[in-house]
Amino acid sequence: MNRLPLVLLAVLLAGGAAGGATKPTAYEALATFDFPPGILPKGIVSYTLDDSTGDFTATLNTTSTCGFAIEGSYSLRYQRKLSGRITADRLTNLEGVAVKILFLWVNIVEVTRHGDQLGFSVGIASADFGIDNFLQSPQCGCGFVCNGDDLSLPLPEASLRLRGIL
Numbered sequence: 001m002n003r004l005p006l007v008l009l010a011v012l013l014a015g016g017a018a019g020g021a022t023k024p025t026a027y028e029a030l031a032t033f034d035f036p037p038g039i040l041p042k043g044i045v046s047y048t049l050d051d052s053t054g055d056f057t058a059t060l061n062t063t064s065t066c067g068f069a070i071e072g073s074y075s076l077r078y079q080r081k082l083s084g085r086i087t088a089d090r091l092t093n094l095e096g097v098a099v100k101i102l103f104l105w106v107n108i109v110e111v112t113r114h115g116d117q118l119g120f121s122v123g124i125a126s127a128d129f130g131i132d133n134f135l136q137s138p139q140c141g142c143g144f145v146c147n148g149d150d151l152s153l154p155l156p157e158a159s160l161r162l163r164g165i166l
Helices: 006-019 027-034
Strands: 044-049 055-060 066-070 074-087 090-099 104-108 112-114 118-121 125-130 159-162
Touching: 027 044
Parallel strands: none
Antiparallel strands: 044 055, 055 074, 066 074, 074 090, 090 104, 090 112, 112 118, 118 125, 125 159
């Protein structure tokens, strides 16, 4: 029996598997929509993205919420499961991300990019930050200051806008 066809088939299949396109990471997928990786914390272990609608889900490698403080007295909290819809320069219908304002946790429902600024909306109000603040991903529990390393850039004062008023 001639084994050459079987060997060739095995080589072709192995070459196809090795040369096949691998799924980009969630952070790489963000970049295709013009968003920096730092809007997501480190630890995204899986995600789905519907190319036709932009609907997405992402899962963090944590059993509960992922929280941390960022210089400038902002506290963020990510649920284990995140979801929303992504298009170029716009994340909408966000679920699973909250920011602490004064004493209340409010959901961030939309993120938009306008040039070098990212706008974060909680519905009736939004705040803009420079994109340079989001080039690195924070880590759950410690943000940018982990194991004595301070990788943070100081966040400038945000410009707060109330929708429909300013």
